[in-house]
Amino acid sequence: MKNKILVFDIGGSFIKFSLFSQNGFFKKGKVVTPMDSLDDLIVTLEQIHSQFVDEIEGVAISLPGIVNSTSGHMVHGGSLKYINDLNMVEVLEKRFRLPVTIENDGKCAALGEAWRGALQGVNDGVVLVVGTGMGGGIISQGKLLKGHHLSAGEFSFIRTNNEDADNLDYFLGFQGSSLTLTKNVAKNKNLPVGSVTGEKVFEFIEKDDPVVQSVFRGYCRNIAIQIINLQSVLDPEKFVIGGGISENPLLVSTIRQELEKLYSESTFNFIYAQIEQSKLGNEANLLGAIYNYKQLHNIAL
Structure with a gap:
């Protein structure tokens, strides 16, 4: 049943990921963040997505850089040097064929702490x-x-x-x-x-x-x-x-x-x-990304 959200916390060293449902996080994992190219990053995200494709209704992402969470445009990707002047949401929605939301990682941490921390x-x-x-x-x-x-x-x-x-x-x-x-x-x-x-x-x-x-x-x-x-x-x-x-x-x-x-x-x-x-530790960014997804899609928190 497609009633879960796949959430990514993309950092300069690792990509943490998890499924989120009303009962919280489960099936957590992490992989090394590709630093060579955007294509490598997308392939890595797609490989994770393919494991859960029959369970998820959308994708929520926390990542570094200057992010317009409403339009999906990124001015740059911070430590992800290959992201510049790019609509990241459009790119990922074409690949995932699902709704995607993005927000800056520090802002996700603040949203997570405000929501549940x-x-x-x-x-x-x-x-x-x-x-x-x-x-x-x-x-x-x-x-x-x-x-x-x-x-x-x-x-x-x-x-x-x-x-x-x-x-x-x-x-x-x-x-x-x-x-x-x-x-x-x-x-x-x-x-x-x-x-x-x-x-x-x-x-x-x-x-x-x-x-x-x-x-x-x-x-x-x-x-x-x-x-x-x-x-x-x-x-x-x-x-x-x-x-x-x-x-x-x-x-x-x-x-x-x-x-x-x-x-x-x-x-x-x-x-x-x-x-x-922090009361949330490594979950702050993940929770903030979920909060951002729910806000942008008018889903009850």
């Missing part, structure tokens, strides 16, 4: 997704904030150094990247680059390694500073921290500690930012 009932909230960059989404007055150019929430492009403003090392997408954290730990521990994972960082911290604890605190302080800036600009009720390494509660608790230090060191009367760990 830590932003339920929150009119003004921000989701920060800590990954290979710093993505996210903004809920303003109960609705997803897209912005005039559809790029609201592209936190990776925030510049953090006035004296060297065009240096990518000082973009928040680099400073807040989990890859930057693991590389800095490897460098300070004299370990081979690529040998340290997020899990390994937390193992070092839990063993009271002073070198790694110092690197980690500096990393969290950089994020905390930008949260204060975003609080001043957007004035949300709450920030939700998501992404792979946020699954360890040490990330959010340490960012919170660094926020407290920054507030206590300041002579200004700031509004204190409230932060919380």
Whole structure:
């Protein structure tokens, strides 16, 4: 019976997928994201689609880039360099012969948290997704904030150094990247680059390694500073921290500690930012893509 939605979360490393019905997600899986060409990406999606073709009524997609979810047009695909000035919905609907919806991955994370996560009932909230960059989404007055150019929430492009403003090392997408954290730990521990994972960082911290604890605190302080800036600009009720390494509660608790230090060191009367760990984890983008699909097709949530 064709009463399920096939949902994809296309990232720079993996494509996560699942079927969704009224009872939730099932038949989850993931494959490596093709980075060579759009044709390779479509073939990969079609191979997954073919497994469920007799069960699904439509396809919902979360992916990087600047996305017009209403028209299906993409300005670019972010880390998917082969997507440029393309109506992705038209391309995929021709191949799948089913309704397809798309939305930016950070915005999907915000929609997911607002629908079934830590932003339920929150009119003004921000989701920060800590990954290979710093993505996210903004809920303003109960609705997803897209912005005039559809790029609201592209936190990776925030510049953090006035004296060297065009240096990518000082973009928040680099400073807040989990890859930057693991590389800095490897460098300070004299370990081979690529040998340290997020899990390994937390193992070092839990063993009271002073070198790694110092690197980690500096990393969290950089994020905390930008949260204060975003609080001043957007004035949300709450920030939700998501992404792979946020699954360890040490990330959010340490960012919170660094926020407290920054507030206590300041002579200004700031509004204190409230932060919380994502309740949805890796399902945030998938749920947000489903929410977007249901909204665009006027299906009851």
